[in-house]
Amino acid sequence: MQRATWGSKLGFILASAGSAVGLGCIWKFPYVTASNGGGAFLLVFLAFAFTLGLALMKLELALGRAGRAGIVGTFKQLGGKHWRWVGIPTVLGCLIIMMFYGVVGGWTIAHIKMTLFGELSTTNTAKLSSAFSEFIKQPVTPIIYHGLFLALTLGVVIGGVQQGIERLSKLLMPLLFILMLLLIVRGVTLPGGWKGVEFMFNPDFSKLTIDGVINAMGLAFFSLSLGMGVMITYGSYIDEHTHIPGTAMWIVGLAVMACLLGGLMVLPPVFAFDMNPGQGPGLTFISMPAVFAHMPGGVLFGTAFFTLLLVAALTSSVSLLEVAVSYFVDELKWSRRMASIVPSVLMLIGGIPASLSFGPWSDVKLFNMTIFDLMDYLTSNIMLPLGGVVTALFGGWVAWKTVEKQLAHGNQLPAFAMQTIRFTVSWVAPVVISVVLLKGL
Ligand code: PFF
Numbered sequence: 001m002q003r004a005t006w007g008s009k010l011g012f013i014l015a016s017a018g019s020a021v022g023l024g025c026i027w028k029f030p031y032v033t034a035s036n037g038g039g040a041f042l043l044v045f046l047a048f049a050f051t052l053g054l055a056l057m058k059l060e061l062a063l064g065r066a067g068r069a070g071i072v073g074t075f076k077q078l079g080g081k082h083w084r085w086v087g088i089p090t091v092l093g094c095l096i097i098m099m100f101y102g103v104v105g106g107w108t109i110a111h112i113k114m115t116l117f118g119e120l121s122t123t124n125t126a127k128l129s130s131a132f133s134e135f136i137k138q139p140v141t142p143i144i145y146h147g148l149f150l151a152l153t154l155g156v157v158i159g160g161v162q163q164g165i166e167r168l169s170k171l172l173m174p175l176l177f178i179l180m181l182l183l184i185v186r187g188v189t190l191p192g193g194w195k196g197v198e199f200m201f202n203p204d205f206s207k208l209t210i211d212g213v214i215n216a217m218g219l220a221f222f223s224l225s226l227g228m229g230v231m232i233t234y235g236s237y238i239d240e241h242t243h244i245p246g247t248a249m250w251i252v253g254l255a256v257m258a259c260l261l262g263g264l265m266v267l268p269p270v271f272a273f274d275m276n277p278g279q280g281p282g283l284t285f286i287s288m289p290a291v292f293a294h295m296p297g298g299v300l301f302g303t304a305f306f307t308l309l310l311v312a313a314l315t316s317s318v319s320l321l322e323v324a325v326s327y328f329v330d331e332l333k334w335s336r337r338m339a340s341i342v343p344s345v346l347m348l349i350g351g352i353p354a355s356l357s358f359g360p361w362s363d364v365k366l367f368n369m370t371i372f373d374l375m376d377y378l379t380s381n382i383m384l385p386l387g388g389v390v391t392a393l394f395g396g397w398v399a400w401k402t403v404e405k406q407l408a409h410g411n412q413l414p415a416f417a418m419q420t421i422r423f424t425v426s427w428v429a430p431v432v433i434s435v436v437l438l439k440g441l
Contacts, residue, residue, distance in 0.1 A: 022316030030266035034277035037207030062406035064235025071229025099350035106145030196268030218381035227387030243410035396426030
């Protein structure tokens with residue numbers, strides 16, 4: 001049977017950008033950049049995104065189109081049966097990511113409601129900050145919202161309406177970008193707001209630590225959806241004529257742009273209102289309501305912002321759940337319904353300690369991290385980069401001939417460009433990632 005392909009090149013780019021652009025760019029990028037000192041961290045992030053990130057994006061898309069399957073099917077087909085073991089860590093990684101991603105997705109839903117009902121309509125940032133911490137501290141309500149976010153994700157995956165949500169995101173993603181631009185203008189023109197821009201773009205290398213480098217690498221993997229086979233799965237739907245290197249550049253470019261816009265939107269108000277930039281995961285949720293309160297029609301803009309953020313989060317969470325679903329369907333021959341429900345239930349259960357780690361379990365620490373931070377660290381900074389190493393080694397050493405053919409479809413690459421990609425995936429990516437990981441240990 002012929003595998004379905006994307007209706008158009010633009011459709012494909014937007015759908016894959018939909019997986020990449022999500023909470024990672026708008027919620028995570030600003031606070032991780034702020035906690036790691038700003039400008040210098042940003043440069044390292046950009047370096048990872050446009051070197052290893054871009055090469056791995058090309059590789060994952062090429063492998064997917066050659067294998068015409070998800071990560072396990074593709075590895076098995078191109079490398080032999082024993083490669084099926086890569087499925088287990090990727091499924092596990094996606095499950096753990098969704099445990100904390102779903103909690104933040106839940107915060108987004110709660111913020112739609114709170115903004116709509118004017119509960120956050122105050123310019124008093126101390127009040128906004130305590131409203132946020134009061135909310136996340138609760139033992140039950142945030143978990144209910146987390147469940148709601150997972151139910152929405154599950155609904156899309158079980159209903160088989162990915163096509164629908166991708167069409168929706170084609171419409172809503174540009175709207176999110178436009179709204180972000182508008183909010184950036186408001187934030188930057190606040191008295192003192194420009195300091196946020198300077199903080200983001202003025203590199204101060206004395207603030208860069210080895211932890212910062214690991215975080216920058218992890219953030220690049222996370223915000224580009226790399227290392228978990230998501231882009232392999234998406235690549236399996238690209239038609240034969242699409243030029244993969246150009247497409248990969250578009251996806252990386254769009255995701256990085258979303259991150260930069262996210263930073264430019266969240267950080268200026270943090271400085272204008274004298275908030276603590278290093279306060280962690282609450283940054284976007286505290287600084288944005290302060291901006292809405294400083295603009296006419298703030299309730300409308302605020303509600304629209306959190307709604308668009310929710311859609312962006314859903315297009316990413318759907319791609320994560322899909323990795324688990326296709327594994328259970330293809331490898332264990334489960335029905336699609338069961339293969340969607342079982343991981344969702346696990347994600348729900350695993351999200352409970354993640355959510356409680358902001359409240360009753362805030363003292364529970366492992367390796368000096370809360371459960372939420374540990375899940376994030378383990379996946380973004382260890383599992384995704386390791387997934388990247390395995391994919392790079394596979395593409396560079398086991399399946400290079402196939403990858404080379406895929407990369408040349410649609411438009412022959414100059415020999416030098418091809419050699420650079422090969423060298424990057426065979427040597428640079430495995431060595432650099434391993435060195436950074438080992439240094440971190
Ligand atoms: N890239 C998504 C975001 O920035 O929100 C999150 C994500 C999706 C991470 C898929 C990893 C992944 F495999």
